Every structure is written in C-alpha cells, then in structure tokens.
Amino acid sequence: RSHVPSRIAVVGTGYVGLGTAGLLAHLGYRVTGIDIDPDKIAQLQRGVVPIHEPGLDLLLASQEDRITWTTDYQAVAEADVIFICVGTPPGPDGTPDLRYVTGAARSIAAYLGDRPQVIVNKSTVPIGTGDFLQRLLEDHAPQFDETRHRVASNPEFLREGTALADSLYPDRIVLGGHPEAVEVLARLYGPLIEQSFTAPQGIGRPDSYSRPAVVRTTLQSAEMIKYAANAFLALKISFANEIAGLCERVGADIQEVTTGIGLDGRIGHRFLQAGLGWGGSCFGKDTQGLISAGREHAYPMPILQAAIDVNYRQRNVVVEKLLRHLKSLKGKRIAVLGMAFKPNTDDLRDAPAHDLIARLHQLGATVLAHDPVAMPRAEREWSHLTYTAAPDPATALRRADAAIIATEWEEYALLNWRDLVGTMRQPLVVDARNMLRETLPAQVEQIGRES
Ligand code: UGA
Structure with a gap:
C-alpha cells in the first residue's frame, strides 16, 4: 500500500530543483532543498535566487515558510519522497556525466530511513540509470530495504523562461517505476493532476488548459520518453531550418510554409520556427546522449545525427x-x-x-x-x-x-x-x-x- 507523502527533499538547486521545490511547496508540502554548493544555499537562505527565471523569486518568497535550504543531507531521513535534480553535463564524447547523480545517490543512501521512501530521478539520465541508482542505494544505504525504498523516474519537460507555467500546467506527468512508487507520486501530484490548487500570483492557468494526462510506465520507458521528446523537438527545428535553406533558393517563404504544414494536426505548428537553430543545455546534450546510447548498442541513429549537423550548420x-x-x-x-x-x-x-x-x-x-x-x-x-x-x-x-x-x-x-x-x-x-x-x-x- 502506498503512503501519503508530506515531507519532500529536493537534491540540486538548478532550474529543475528550484522549480520543483517551489511547485511542491505551493501544493502544500514541506520541502527541504539540498545542494552541495554552500554559496548557492547561502544565497537562497538570504532570499536570493541564483538563476534568472520569471516568477521564481516571487514563488519561492511566497513559500519561504515551507522551504528550508541546506547543504546537509540529514533531511533525507525524514523525507517521504526524495527528488534528484542534479546536472548531467555531457562528457567529451557526448555521454552524460553521471558523477553528480552518483554523488547525490551516495549522500542520500547514507541517510535513508526505516520508513517507506521513494527516490525519484528528475535529472535527464541515460536509460538504465534508474536501475543503476537502485543498485547504488542497495550497496550504500545501511537501512536499505527494497520493499520500503523504491526508485522512480519522473522526467521534467519544463522550458527555461516558462519553467513555472510548464510545471504547473503540464501536458502530461510521466511516472516510471514500481507501481507502488508510481502511486505515491500520483498522490503527491494529486493537486496538480486535479488542478485543485490556487494559481500562484502572476502564473495564471491558461484559458484552454484543463488537466495533465498521467502516463505510468517502467523506469526505462520514462527515461526514454524524456530523451525522445527532446530529440523529436530538436528534429522539428532542424527540419524547419533545412526546408528554410531550400525556400531561400527556390523563392518560397518558410513562414508561409510552416504555417501551411503546421495546420495539419499530425504535424502541429510548434517548434517549427526556423532561425539560428537550437541552443541551450538540453537539445544538444540529449540528441548526443541518444546517439551515444545507440553507439553502445552498435545501433546508429542517422536521423538524430542529421538533426545535429543541420543545427550547427545553421x-x-x-x-x-x-x-x-x-x-x-x-x-x-x-x-x-x-x-x-x-x-x-x-x-x-x-x-x-x-x-x-x-x-x-x-x-x-x-x-x-x-x-x-x-x-x-x-x-x-x-x-x-x-x-x-x-x-x-x-x-x-x-x-x-x-x-x-x-x-x-x-x-x-x-x-x-x-x-x-x-x-x-x-x-x-x-x-x-x-x-x-x-x-x-x-x-x-x-x-x-x-x-
Ligand atoms: C527544452 C524542452 O523544450 C523542454 O521540454 C525540456 O524540458 C528542456 O529542454 C529540458 O530538457 O530540460 P529549453 O532548452 O529550456 O527546453 O528551451 P526551448 O524553449 O525548448 O528552446 C530550445 C532551443 O530551440 C532554443 O535555442 C530556441 O531558440 C530553439 N527553438 C525553439 C527554435 O530554434 N525554433 C523553435 O521553433 C523552437
């Protein structure tokens, strides 16, 4: 049977961690935000948000009574749900570097309690990391018990710049892992799934929005969904850019063309904006990440490679x-x-x-x-x-x-x-x-x- 979560620990205070902490506090949970960087934690304790994200300062300030910022992993012992939201920067060959995930997992392991706890990965991690995380916890947590401690994957689909609206009004919530862990998370997100919370100041519910779909999957599928979603969006942009180059040469207009094709519901008009191509920390890293996963299995990914080539040519x-x-x-x-x-x-x-x-x-x-x-x-x-x-x-x-x-x-x-x-x-x-x-x-x- 799944328990009703109330205390949350969020490890990592980057975009995803801060957004998650703010969102869960807004939904009424007590949240501890943990980071190994003492400067970041000192800033957050003073009410200074270390990143620029519209509305985040206001949201975190409004929830200051419910959120504690600390470098001390001790809070993990009391948490019902522990979110891992640390970075996974690409290594030299494009393979994501898991050192922060591994570090966070070991620190979490030291403090896992004897209560039911769900350890959730929100960082974008190579497919198979959930299993790896489970083994790490088994090996390093003195109190580990696989009937009490469950690993889950709950990928994040927020965009920088609109992170809060994206998390409050998502298209879908993907929950991967053991059915019990998935149920705990479904309860945790209950107010979000039902959209029964009051919109925070300045981040009102979009008119056409009703509620998110909940997608329950295995760990591996949830991890793959994150990569495949980013890769597909990256692909759409590169597709628009490739067509744009030909438009210039034949006298067509890409804006008219993408309007014309985007109206086909099967294509959709979003992420077809031609221009300088994509940037940011995600699309490049995740397309490379999938290619390197393919390489590991001797399975080439020519479509993704082409999307990358078109992007940088742009x-x-x-x-x-x-x-x-x-x-x-x-x-x-x-x-x-x-x-x-x-x-x-x-x-x-x-x-x-x-x-x-x-x-x-x-x-x-x-x-x-x-x-x-x-x-x-x-x-x-x-x-x-x-x-x-x-x-x-x-x-x-x-x-x-x-x-x-x-x-x-x-x-x-x-x-x-x-x-x-x-x-x-x-x-x-x-x-x-x-x-x-x-x-x-x-x-x-x-x-x-x-x-
Ligand atoms: C992206 C995804 O959109 C999020 O769903 C995902 O959660 C996130 O990565 C992540 O993995 O963390 P983000 O990198 O914040 O979010 O930025 P986007 O708004 O997706 O833009 C990415 C890049 O594509 C930007 O450089 C943007 O200028 C470019 N872009 C976007 C285009 O060139 N054309 C478009 O039509 C749309």
Whole structure:
C-alpha cells in the first residue's frame, strides 16, 4: 500500500530543483532543498535566487515558510519522497556525466530511513540509470530495504523562461517505476493532476488548459520518453531550418510554409520556427546522449545525427549572409543583438551567439554584443571571446556595418528600427530569428525567405 507523502527533499538547486521545490511547496508540502554548493544555499537562505527565471523569486518568497535550504543531507531521513535534480553535463564524447547523480545517490543512501521512501530521478539520465541508482542505494544505504525504498523516474519537460507555467500546467506527468512508487507520486501530484490548487500570483492557468494526462510506465520507458521528446523537438527545428535553406533558393517563404504544414494536426505548428537553430543545455546534450546510447548498442541513429549537423550548420548561414553583402568582414563593425540561447533567460549554454561571435572575430570583424539580461553572465563565462559589451542596442548599432538579431528578445521587436538603422554605417540587418515585421529603409535578411 502506498503512503501519503508530506515531507519532500529536493537534491540540486538548478532550474529543475528550484522549480520543483517551489511547485511542491505551493501544493502544500514541506520541502527541504539540498545542494552541495554552500554559496548557492547561502544565497537562497538570504532570499536570493541564483538563476534568472520569471516568477521564481516571487514563488519561492511566497513559500519561504515551507522551504528550508541546506547543504546537509540529514533531511533525507525524514523525507517521504526524495527528488534528484542534479546536472548531467555531457562528457567529451557526448555521454552524460553521471558523477553528480552518483554523488547525490551516495549522500542520500547514507541517510535513508526505516520508513517507506521513494527516490525519484528528475535529472535527464541515460536509460538504465534508474536501475543503476537502485543498485547504488542497495550497496550504500545501511537501512536499505527494497520493499520500503523504491526508485522512480519522473522526467521534467519544463522550458527555461516558462519553467513555472510548464510545471504547473503540464501536458502530461510521466511516472516510471514500481507501481507502488508510481502511486505515491500520483498522490503527491494529486493537486496538480486535479488542478485543485490556487494559481500562484502572476502564473495564471491558461484559458484552454484543463488537466495533465498521467502516463505510468517502467523506469526505462520514462527515461526514454524524456530523451525522445527532446530529440523529436530538436528534429522539428532542424527540419524547419533545412526546408528554410531550400525556400531561400527556390523563392518560397518558410513562414508561409510552416504555417501551411503546421495546420495539419499530425504535424502541429510548434517548434517549427526556423532561425539560428537550437541552443541551450538540453537539445544538444540529449540528441548526443541518444546517439551515444545507440553507439553502445552498435545501433546508429542517422536521423538524430542529421538533426545535429543541420543545427550547427545553421550558425554559419548567418555569416554567409553577411559575407554575401559585405564581401569581407575585416575591420567591419558587427552588432550582435542577443547572447542568451533564447529570450527570457540569461542561460548562455550552447548559445548560437557564442559561435557567431567567435566566427565574426576570427574573420576580422569588431563585434559589439548586447543582451538585455545575459551580459553580466557573459562577462564571466565568455571571457575567452573577443567582443565589446554594448550597454544598449543603440550603442551596438551606431556606425555598425551590419546587425544580427541572434535572440528574439521582445525588447528588440519594440526598438525604433527605423531610426536605428539610420545610425548604422551600412543599414544591413540579419534577422536570424525572423522577428522583424515592418519594412525598413535597410537591407533586411531573414532565414528561409527572400530579402
Ligand atoms: C527544452 C524542452 O523544450 C523542454 O521540454 C525540456 O524540458 C528542456 O529542454 C529540458 O530538457 O530540460 P529549453 O532548452 O529550456 O527546453 O528551451 P526551448 O524553449 O525548448 O528552446 C530550445 C532551443 O530551440 C532554443 O535555442 C530556441 O531558440 C530553439 N527553438 C525553439 C527554435 O530554434 N525554433 C523553435 O521553433 C523552437
């Protein structure tokens, strides 16, 4: 029989861990957030949220009575459900590095109690990690009892920037593992499944939303669902980008084409936005992760490899467009608007702007880069790149030979482009995210449509 959970431990305070902690506290549970990084925990204890995620500060502040932040794994002993939300960065050959999962599991093992407890993996982990986790706990937990301690997989499908709405109003909740563990989690998520909670301030329930589907699976299927979902979304984007390249050559318009195909319910219009391709910490890592799982089983994954190749080729398309107009980039001033891998985040991981800035510099250009929120982070994480940080878009564009929109921040759409292009040395704008709607007194190049 499954118990009714009330105390939760969340290990790892990155995007997934913080979101999970905030969500579960909002649903009424007592949550302990654990991280091995004392600086992060000290910040959280002071009410400072170490990442930029809209609405997260407010949600965590509103739940401060229910959440305790600590570096001490002791709280695991009292928890009914323990979530593992640590990073799984890709190793040199694309295989996810499980050192943080292993570390977390060992620390959890030391404190497992004699009560029924479910240890849930929310990190994206190679298929088979659930079993591995079970064995680790068996080997390292003095109190381990397989009828009381169950391992489960509950993958997360949230997007950075809309993490809270994605977790509060998900399409589906995937619960993998032993049926008893799955039942505990189904109870835990009861208020979410029934949508019986009050929406937190600023994160209202979307009009068309009713409630999530609950998908009960084996551990392995749940782990595979996470990878396959990300790989499929990545594939859609690369597909749109591949078609976009041909559109340019035959005089078709990718926006019209994706609208036209997306209306077929079997295809859908989402994640068909052509542009600079995907970035971020997930799509690159997870497509590579699946390929490396295939490799382990001598099973090639040609579709995924092609999606990756198309994605990274896309970063060069922008440079080719510049070269077509400017011939050479030597000594040219190029403004890059947007550094984060997508809007509403300061996350720079695998951001297309990174490769773009590196390439522009390599070709002899002077790069002026701007981002509404990611510049302080870029100063720390991109110190190996050569560019000048521009305090605002106008400064970046002044006397520039070309401007590239690399991230579709809303504030770039609201700029007075008419005036701004007038301040450029040459009015050339490569809108690599197809976001500009007005006709400008400038050369405007977009992706997959005629200029
Ligand atoms: C992605 C998935 O969307 C989430 O469902 C998943 O939970 C998450 O990875 C994860 O595995 O943790 P995220 O990386 O936050 O979320 O970002 P997305 O919003 O999916 O965007 C990924 C990239 O694709 C961005 O660089 C974006 O600019 C690009 N993109 C997206 C396109 O180029 N075209 C599109 O049509 C959509």
